[in-house]
Amino acid sequence: MVAKTYSMGLFGMEAFPVEVETDLSPGLPAFELVGLPDASVRESRDRVRSALKNCGFSFPVSRITINLAPADKRKEGPIYDLPIFISLLQANRQLTFAVTDSVFIGELSLSGDLRPARGVLSMILKAKELGFTSVFIPWENATEASIVKDIQVFAFKHITELLQHLTGEKMVAPYPFSPPKPANLTTDLDFADVKGQSEAKRALEIAAAGGHNILLIGPPGSGKSMLAKRLPSILPTMTFDEAIETTKIHSIAGFMDKEHALVQTRPFRSPHHTVSTAGLSGGGTVPRPGEISMAHNGVLFLDELPEFSRSAMEILRQPLEDNMVTISRVSGSISYPCNVMLVAAMNPCPCGYFGHSSRPCICSLRAVNQYLGKISGPLLDRLDLHIEVPPVEFQDLSNAEKSESSAQIRLRVEQARTLQQKRFAGTDIHANANIPSAGLREMCEMTSSAVGILERAFEQFSFSARTYDRVLKVSRTIADLDGSVLIDLPHVAEAVQYRSLDRKYWLNEL
Numbered sequence: 001m002v003a004k005t006y007s008m009g010l011f012g013m014e015a016f017p018v019e020v021e022t023d024l025s026p027g028l029p030a031f032e033l034v035g036l037p038d039a040s041v042r043e044s045r046d047r048v049r050s051a052l053k054n055c056g057f058s059f060p061v062s063r064i065t066i067n068l069a070p071a072d073k074r075k076e077g078p079i080y081d082l083p084i085f086i087s088l089l090q091a092n093r094q095l096t097f098a099v100t101d102s103v104f105i106g107e108l109s110l111s112g113d114l115r116p117a118r119g120v121l122s123m124i125l126k127a128k129e130l131g132f133t134s135v136f137i138p139w140e141n142a143t144e145a146s147i148v149k150d151i152q153v154f155a156f157k158h159i160t161e162l163l164q165h166l167t168g169e170k171m172v173a174p175y176p177f178s179p180p181k182p183a184n185l186t187t188d189l190d191f192a193d194v195k196g197q198s199e200a201k202r203a204l205e206i207a208a209a210g211g212h213n214i215l216l217i218g219p220p221g222s223g224k225s226m227l228a229k230r231l232p233s234i235l236p237t238m239t240f241d242e243a244i245e246t247t248k249i250h251s252i253a254g255f256m257d258k259e260h261a262l263v264q265t266r267p268f269r270s271p272h273h274t275v276s277t278a279g280l281s282g283g284g285t286v287p288r289p290g291e292i293s294m295a296h297n298g299v300l301f302l303d304e305l306p307e308f309s310r311s312a313m314e315i316l317r318q319p320l321e322d323n324m325v326t327i328s329r330v331s332g333s334i335s336y337p338c339n340v341m342l343v344a345a346m347n348p349c350p351c352g353y354f355g356h357s358s359r360p361c362i363c364s365l366r367a368v369n370q371y372l373g374k375i376s377g378p379l380l381d382r383l384d385l386h387i388e389v390p391p392v393e394f395q396d397l398s399n400a401e402k403s404e405s406s407a408q409i410r411l412r413v414e415q416a417r418t419l420q421q422k423r424f425a426g427t428d429i430h431a432n433a434n435i436p437s438a439g440l441r442e443m444c445e446m447t448s449s450a451v452g453i454l455e456r457a458f459e460q461f462s463f464s465a466r467t468y469d470r471v472l473k474v475s476r477t478i479a480d481l482d483g484s485v486l487i488d489l490p491h492v493a494e495a496v497q498y499r500s501l502d503r504k505y506w507l508n509e510l
């Protein structure tokens with residue numbers, strides 16, 4: 001007899017249904033698993049065999065064929081243990097129950113404990129879309145699943161509890177749907193702790209308001225890392241759609257914590273400079289999201305930028321432009337979204353004091369250029385705001401007065417985002433930084449004096465077409481912070497000024 005249960009598979013962010021068919025036929029005992037299983041799926045046989053035995057069932061002594069359909073899509077990970085277990089019991093008629101409208105997801109331990117799976121959120125959302133009425137998942141994935149409405153989620157710690165439920169011996173209630181609670185936005189790191197540095201704070205406020213990339217450059221100890229780490233405290237709250245997207249990625253990467261059903265605060269990822277290209281962009285035989293995708297809808301912070309390998313920096317170029325990273329494999333290419341705000345910090349030279357107001361730099365000009373040359377032109381071009389973080393003045397440091405708090409700054413950021421949400425209503429754009437070239441003219445309307453100054457800057461600084469677009473978008477954000485519908489001269493002037501550092505340092509125009 002052929003028994004059939006349902007499960008789900010993942011291809012990148014996309015979930016797809018998987019039919020688990022089990023056929024028992026007379027003949028020499030054998031166990032065939034077909035339908036493009038990877039090594040961890042093939043090992044299911046041993047886990048399921050032990051789990052069956054340890055739960056008091058017998059492993060069928062016959063020729064067992066298990067087919068995971070559709071046969072042309074790769075099945076990855078140990079999540080098919082549970083559907084295979086159920087399907088074997090049915091085929092063997094050790095238990096009879098109808099499960100055609102249910103999806104089973106979960107890894108089994110040898111004693112029958114259910115272990116958590118990756119990517120459960122994407123799979124449940126898809127199962128719901130396909131019309132399944134219930135899903136059976138490991139207990140540890142329950143919180144993550146509880147935000148999905150209109151599908152019954154049954155979560156268990158051990159397979160015997162699940163079987164008791166299915167046979168009606170001891171039914172349990174579905175895991176309750178719980179709408180996400182308001183995000184907790186309090187952090188210990190507050191801009192009130194940063195003395196002085198008003199220009200850097202202003203630039204970070206603009207970056208947060210429009211989702212722009214930013215480069216902080218300055219001598220050691222001036223507070224670059226300190227400033228960047230406080231960025232999450234002024235980032236705008238995530239919309240529900242953004243939260244779902246980010247949660248899906250974190251779930252696929254196996255990074256969900258058990259307390260939070262949804263990633264509601266914008267991620268802040270700061271990989272160490274020894275990170276591999278695969279660690280940054282995603283990879284592995286079963287491609288998993290890399291740091292850039294883990295930072296989706298949040299911040300990717302690269303501290304000490306020149307220390308990162310050239311290949312790591314180069315691999316970021318395309319994803320930064322497309323907001324999507326594609327990983328190619330023989331089995332097909334997988335894309336993960338990566339709409340991030342790139343924040344980079346660096347010293348201007350190996351000793352750190354090139355261009356310092358009082359302390360001399362001990363590096364040769366050649367060493368300085370070599371150091372700065374590690375940041376390629378195309379990457380520099382993608383950093384919308386370049387800001388100098390000068391050494392803190394003694395007066396500022398000794399000033400007992402508290403600076404403006406993050407909450408106050410965030411208020412302005414949120415106001416600018418509200419304007420943007422109205423502007424982008426009905427599109428999938430979230431912030432000014434994502435305005436496509438085609439929409440620039442319509443969405444970034446300028447006064448004639450603003451056009452004039454931009455034209456002059458374009459010629460004087462020999463901007464590339466990309467820089468022009470980016471300066472315009474930053475001007476849009478500055479105008480939004482100002483509550484202005486049209487982009488005016490001061491807005492453009494400020495945006496252009498954030499593109500002058502590359503001349504100072506990279507062209508040595510001190």
Ligand SMILES: Nc1ncnc2c1ncn2[C@@H]1O[C@H](COP(=O)(O)OP(=O)(O)O)[C@@H](O)[C@H]1O
Nearest residue numbers: 193194195197219220221222223224225226392
């Ligand atoms: N503007 C500032 N206000 C208060 N403390 C500061 C400031 N700048 C630097 N510091 C102190 O100096 C330390 C080093 O700063 P850090 O951000 O690591 O410097 P950088 O990354 O530029 O080398 C901080 O942890 C902080 O204690």
Ligand SMILES: [Mg+2]
Nearest residue numbers: 224225303345
């Ligand atoms: Mg630092």
